[in-house]
Amino acid sequence: MSGKSLLLKVILLGDGGVGKSSLMNRYVTDRFDSQSFHTIGVEFLNRDLEVDGRLVTLQIWDTAGQERFKSLRTPFYRGADCCLLTFAVDDLQSFQNLGCWKKEFMYYSDVRDPDRFPFVVLGNKVDKDEREVGGDEARAWCEENGCYPYFETSAKDDTNVSAAFEAAVREVIKSEDQIDHALLSSTIDLHGNRKAPRSGCC
Numbered sequence: 001m002s003g004k005s006l007l008l009k010v011i012l013l014g015d016g017g018v019g020k021s022s023l024m025n026r027y028v029t030d031r032f033d034s035q036s037f038h039t040i041g042v043e044f045l046n047r048d049l050e051v052d053g054r055l056v057t058l059q060i061w062d063t064a065g066q067e068r069f070k071s072l073r074t075p076f077y078r079g080a081d082c083c084l085l086t087f088a089v090d091d092l093q094s095f096q097n098l099g100c101w102k103k104e105f106m107y108y109s110d111v112r113d114p115d116r117f118p119f120v121v122l123g124n125k126v127d128k129d130e131r132e133v134g135g136d137e138a139r140a141w142c143e144e145n146g147c148y149p150y151f152e153t154s155a156k157d158d159t160n161v162s163a164a165f166e167a168a169v170r171e172v173i174k175s176e177d178q179i180d181h182a183l184l185s186s187t188i189d190l191h192g193n194r195k196a197p198r199s200g201c202c
């Protein structure tokens with residue numbers, strides 16, 4: 001195991017009320033509050049973890065999903081290593097808005113390589129009986145939009161919460177390895193041929 005800890009910034013985005021703060025609090029403090037307040041602006045919490053033998057400090061940024069707080073959250077998108085696009089499975093509108101959240105993130109984060117940026121999609125509140133979004137529908141969206149990993153979570157029941165944050169770490173490590181590989185393969189060889197980096201997500 002490497003002794004040096006990697007600091008990663010992950011950002012939770014999604015409509016107001018889908019459970020972003022609840023997911024962060026479940027993961028970091030192992031608590032759930034059924035009466036939580038809407039977030040205003042952004043808040044962050046850190047958690048140390050080990051993924052595949054690497055020590056990581058995950059800095060989780062929880063943003064306000066309500067439209068009126070847009071100007072308070074967008075300045076914090078820069079520097080994110082991974083974005084967790086979150087909806088609630090009992091709220092179709094929150095699923096339909098995922099594309100807008102991705103667009104907003106891309107616009108304000110100014111990421112270097114948009115095609116390779118790691119997103120993870122979370123369908124939260126799977127403990128609820130009344131669903132408006134099916135797993136297949138959500139997986140199809142992920143497939144079409146960039147082969148993003150998809151997790152069905154419940155902050156209330158602690159279903160898949162750790163798995164989703166760990167997947168975020170793995171996605172970052174994977175994308176950084178791809179960038180390193182692309183940089184190496186784009187070096188000029190002895191015959192003067194420049195190899196183009198590979199593109200495509202899968």
Ligand SMILES: Nc1nc2c(ncn2[C@@H]2O[C@H](COP(=O)(O)OP(=O)(O)OP(=O)(O)O)[C@@H](O)[C@H]2O)c(=O)[nH]1
Binds near residue numbers: 034125127
């Ligand atoms: N049943 C159930 N309720 C949940 C779950 N996660 C969150 N909630 C509830 O949903 C409501 C909204 O949760 P929040 O975590 O505050 O939502 P948010 O996405 O942070 O909302 P904003 O801060 O406004 O963007 C609260 O009443 C939570 O208790 C879950 O997994 N299952």
Ligand SMILES: [Mg+2]
Binds near residue numbers: 020022039
């Ligand atoms: Mg919140």
